[in-house]
Amino acid sequence: MILDLGDDAKEYxxxxxxxxxxxxxxxxxxxxEARPDLxxxxxxxxxxxxxxxxxxxxxxxxxxxAAAALCRSAGYWALPYPVAERLAKPSDLDVDxxxxxxxxxxxxxxxxxxSDWATVSLGGTRSRVIGQGxxxxxxxAELELxxxxxxxxxxxxxxxxxxxxxxxxxLDRAMxxxxxxxxxxxxxxxxxxxxxxxxxxxxxAEVERSGVEILAKYALxxxxxxxxxxxxxxxxxxxxxxxxxxxxxxxxxxxxxxVGFCDETTLSWLSRYSQPLRRLPLGLSATRDELTHRVGGxxxxxxxx
Amino acid sequence: xxxxxxxLRRELRQLVNDNVPEQFLGAFTENPADLETAQxxxxxxxxxxxxxxxxxxxxxxxxxxxxxxxxxxxxxxxxHEPRGAQYMGVNWVGPVIMRHGTExxxxxxxxxxxxxxVIWCQGFSEPEAGSDLASLRTAARxxxxxxxxxxxxxxTSYATMAQWCFLLARTSKGEKKQQGLTxxxxxxxxxxxxxxxxxxxxxxHHLNEVFFDDLRVTEADVLGTVDQGWSIVQDVMSFERxxxxxxxxCERLLSTAPAVLGDRWDDLPAELRSRxxxxxxxxxxxxxxxxxxxxxxxxxxxxxxxxxxxxxxVTKLDQDSAEVLMDIAAEVSHEDPxxxxxxxxxxxxxxxxxxxxxxxxxxxxxxxxxxRALLAAAK
Numbered sequence: 162m163i164l165d166l167g168d169d170a171k172e173y174x175x176x177x178x179x180x181x182x183x184x185x186x187x188x189x190x191x192x193x194e195a196r197p198d199l200x201x202x203x204x205x206x207x208x209x210x211x212x213x214x215x216x217x218x219x220x221x222x223x224x225x226x227a228a229a230a231l232c233r234s235a236g237y238w239a240l241p242y243p244v245a246e247r248l249a250k251p252s253d254l255d256v257d258x259x260x261x262x263x264x265x266x267x268x269x270x271x272x273x274x275x276s277d278w279a280t281v282s283l284g285g286t287r288s289r290v291i292g293q294g295x296x297x298x299x300x301x302a303e304l305e306l307x308x309x310x311x312x313x314x315x316x317x318x319x320x321x322x323x324x325x326x327x328x329x330x331x332l333d334r335a336m337x338x339x340x341x342x343x344x345x346x347x348x349x350x351x352x353x354x355x356x357x358x359x360x361x362x363x364x365x366a367e368v369e370r371s372g373v374e375i376l377a378k379y380a381l382x383x384x385x386x387x388x389x390x391x392x393x394x395x396x397x398x399x400x401x402x403x404x405x406x407x408x409x410x411x412x413x414x415x416x417x418x419x420v421g422f423c424d425e426t427t428l429s430w431l432s433r434y435s436q437p438l439r440r441l442p443l444g445l446s447a448t449r450d451e452l453t454h455r456v457g458g459x460x461x462x463x464x465x466x
Numbered sequence: 467x468x469x470x471x472x473x474l475r476r477e478l479r480q481l482v483n484d485n486v487p488e489q490f491l492g493a494f495t496e497n498p499a500d501l502e503t504a505q506x507x508x509x510x511x512x513x514x515x516x517x518x519x520x521x522x523x524x525x526x527x528x529x530x531x532x533x534x535x536x537x538x539x540x541x542x543x544x545x546h547e548p549r550g551a552q553y554m555g556v557n558w559v560g561p562v563i564m565r566h567g568t569e570x571x572x573x574x575x576x577x578x579x580x581x582x583x584v585i586w587c588q589g590f591s592e593p594e595a596g597s598d599l600a601s602l603r604t605a606a607r608x609x610x611x612x613x614x615x616x617x618x619x620x621x622t623s624y625a626t627m628a629q630w631c632f633l634l635a636r637t638s639k640g641e642k643k644q645q646g647l648t649x650x651x652x653x654x655x656x657x658x659x660x661x662x663x664x665x666x667x668x669x670x671h672h673l674n675e676v677f678f679d680d681l682r683v684t685e686a687d688v689l690g691t692v693d694q695g696w697s698i699v700q701d702v703m704s705f706e707r708x709x710x711x712x713x714x715x716c717e718r719l720l721s722t723a724p725a726v727l728g729d730r731w732d733d734l735p736a737e738l739r740s741r742x743x744x745x746x747x748x749x750x751x752x753x754x755x756x757x758x759x760x761x762x763x764x765x766x767x768x769x770x771x772x773x774x775x776x777x778x779x780v781t782k783l784d785q786d787s788a789e790v791l792m793d794i795a796a797e798v799s800h801e802d803p804x805x806x807x808x809x810x811x812x813x814x815x816x817x818x819x820x821x822x823x824x825x826x827x828x829x830x831x832x833x834x835x836x837x838r839a840l841l842a843a844a845k
Contacts, residue, residue: 458724
């Protein structure tokens with residue numbers, strides 16, 4: 162197993178962070194919300210410059226880790242582009258990316274993009290996206306599908322894990338912003354950070370964030386090692402990531418106070434754009450149900466199984 | 467972890483299987499045979515050079531890798547710590563004596579620990595000094611060429627069975643309360659020491675009060691330098707940074723539950739099976755966080771806050787998994803072949819887990835450490 166990404170992947174992630182910042186940073190998602198049709202032109206060039214589409218997460222551990230690092234950096238800036246979905250594209254279909262969908266109301270964050278998408282259900286049924294239906298917040302559109310085959314089961318784990326890395330980047334940023342905020346904001350003559358009630362909320366959120374980070378590395382390794390339980394590990398990660406996101410964002414909003422809801426505050430954008438990652442293809446309860454059903458009485462691979 | 471660690475895990479499981487009764491719930495029950503089992507098991511481990519596996523070879527250890535040490539921690543705690551109280555001597559009393567003890571102290575104390583013959587207790591906490599340990603009042607006042615120690619310790623595990631005490635006492639009043647403290651290595655076989663057991667939910671021999679009434683100690687009993695004991699306390703903390711592998715017992719019990727219920731597992735409420743899976747995920751999370759701490763510590767890159775997130779996660783896991791296991795246990799039928807064993811294990815785990823966020827550094831102290839680290843990193 163891996164407890165950390167390799168140095169190359171981490172450096173690539175740092176370069177991506179800087180590149181996204183130079184390209185517009187927090188402004189990117191705001192511009193894309195106003196003009197979803199600009200999503201490709203806002204994020205596409207910088208991703209190309211970073212060599213994102215030359216990455217092959219299916220080829221080897223280096224490509225897989227670099228893809229994960231890129232997704233995390235994209236999440237940090239709430240980059241308005243489905244990087245994880247693009248990187249998860251199947252090797253045997255002529256499409257731009259892969260979206261994991263639920264059987265009910267298959268949806269993806271594709272509003273404003275002209276790309277060709279394939280989808281795969283958790284059971285492995287693959288389809289081609291032939292149209293978009295009703296749209297919702299966070300660039301989400303319901304997808305009109307045309308069936309391809311039932312050979313997509315092997316693509317599901319990667320398609321679930323990479324978006325969790327994006328969500329992890331959002332949690333990184335939300336924590337970072339909140340820690341800075343409580344250090345600056347004063348009440349009763351002292352910084353919020355001096356109150357133990359504030360400190361303890363931060364630590365509870367950080368435990369959740371760091372838990373997602375370590376599980377994300379494990380799930381990545383599980384995919385790279387072609388372990389048969391890679392999908393179980395991906396679902397376990399997803400479950401933990403959604404739980405963590407709920408706690409982290411709640412704490413971060415609470416500690417930001419009213420300013421955290423304002424559009425001038427990055428947290429407000431991160432929080433709302435984390436929603437598709439947390440609800441699609443399955444929300445917390447459905448993810449937990451799926452995992453419970455899959456592992457039966459065998460459980461997860463560990464010290465005693 | 468590597469092949470050596472995997473081989474070690476197999477060997478330890480076989481030894482436990484061969485030497486520890488299945489119904490063993492630790493060394494500190496009402497049944498004296500359990501303490502005997504633990505003492506015998508320590509000697510068995512010692513004969514195989516497994517008791518002090520992590521110690522450097524020069525002190526009779528095996529110079530094991532950090533991952534082999536991790537395996538020992540996991541397997542022992544998963545199986546109710548069949549080393550009994552001796553884990554303390556092995557894990558940190560011995561190593562601290564190696565680092566700070568005189569040659570005479572090392573000759574005197576290390577071989578009995580390595581042979582599995584001696585139990586130590588830790589004389590730290592006091593009625594008015596828990597998390598705020600440096601506020602302790604037990605005092606050693608100068609008397610001729612030695613000191614007379616008077617005061618009270620509390621929550622002292624294993625004091626009724628210990629032969630030695632790793633005692634922290636105040637020898638002078640420093641500018642800061644952390645100054646003027648000294649570690650003494652004292653024999654418990656002294657009329658000036660009285661031990662009073664405190665009955666508690668973890669079992670009859672766990673917690674004690676220890677009273678010192680003019681206990682005579684000498685320079686030879688001082689570990690390290692007089693008045694400089696706080697730095698040794700910091701070392702103790704660093705040896706115990708990862709601490710008990712609580713996740714291992716949680717995972718063992720959770721993993722065993724479906725086999726205990728057999729065909730009836732699928733009849734459990736779906737929500738309960740969901741909580742079970744969630745706890746398995748949290749076991750994995752805690753285990754990986756522990757491995758991260760081990761890796762950081764072994765490479766010398768660890769910072770004070772690094773272990774705190776793990777400690778918070780693992781102590782909460784202990785309590786959360788205990789609640790889930792108790793609910794699963796309520797579904798067990800006495801006709802299930804391993805029902806009695808499982809029910810005993812789970813009930814014991816629940817009682818023990820209540821203390822996990824309090825003992826060995828409370829969860830509040832861990833939160834303080836972690837929040838300090840988070841806020842400092844932002845400056």
